[in-house]
């Protein structure tokens with residue numbers, strides 16, 4: 001089998017925009033269709049290293065599908081993408097995680113019949129069934145406490161879950177599950193952490209704590225890419241925001257730039273906020289509005 005993880009001749013970082021961008025992740029011409037539906041059709045995305053980037057957009061915009069493609073949980077119809085300059089094309093999710101790019105899920109994938117500590121010991125693995133892991137865990141635990149357990153306990157303490165290490169993960173609240181999933185992802189010592197709707201299902205009391213944890217990842221030199229509908233979170237912690245609609249990237253910039261873009265306000269945050277955005281025609285119409293806006297802006301910039 002060819003080694004797809006060798007240094008790519010393709011772009012590791014852009015010199016086409018600021019000339020300074022150091023991108024940890026670059027994706028080009030990524031498409032994914034389901035039957036007649038084009039879920040993702042992204043020309044180019046760069047995720048700046050050591051920054052927090054938000055990926056926002058209405059329901060059905062293609063954000064989760066794009067996450068799945070980048071992390072090897074799904075394969076695109078076309079496209080190339082590189083992590084630290086190494087091609088990830090054809091690389092499975094397991095290996096992507098081992099290379100230092102981990103993700104969490106919109107609906108958490110903690111293994112509810114394992115304890116919190118057992119979940120941690122499994123690290124960023126989501127590939128194999130619960131029964132397999134239950135057997136593996138029993139075998140592992142015959143041994144002494146090892147470095148993995150020490151690290152797991154350190155992380156649990158940091159995420160204030162240490163008092164629950166022997167509880168079944170199924171007994172945790174929604175917010176605690178999110179924290180467990182995030183801390184479990186850190187077991188592999190990742191460089192890039194991708195969070196799919198970290199705030200969904202989290203009660204207000206835990207939200208600030210979750211925000212602080214995400215900011216802390218950046219302080220420690222990690223890069224964060226997250227999908228979120230919670231605009232307070234996006235405004236609060238993002239350095240960069242990418243807006244998707246109908247599978248395409250329609251605009252990007254700082255939170256202030258994106259959120260003061262009248263077309264984003266009108267089409268996404270404001271006037272249509274209550275609209276049922278799962279309707280295909282509605283999403284397409286919004287994408288057109290947003291795309292028209294970005295084209296106009298580019299023309300103004302050129303002028």
Ligand SMILES: Nc1ncnc2c1ncn2[C@@H]1O[C@H](COP(=O)(O)OP(=O)(O)OP(=O)(O)O)[C@@H](O)[C@H]1O
Nearest residue numbers: 034037038039057058059060061062063064065066
């Ligand atoms: N496995 C699949 N089979 C068929 N269609 C799919 C599949 N996965 C996603 N889609 C479709 O692709 C489009 C993009 O979905 P996706 O979940 O990526 O959007 P999203 O931006 O993450 O939405 P949300 O914010 O609601 O999570 C939607 O129209 C969705 O119905």
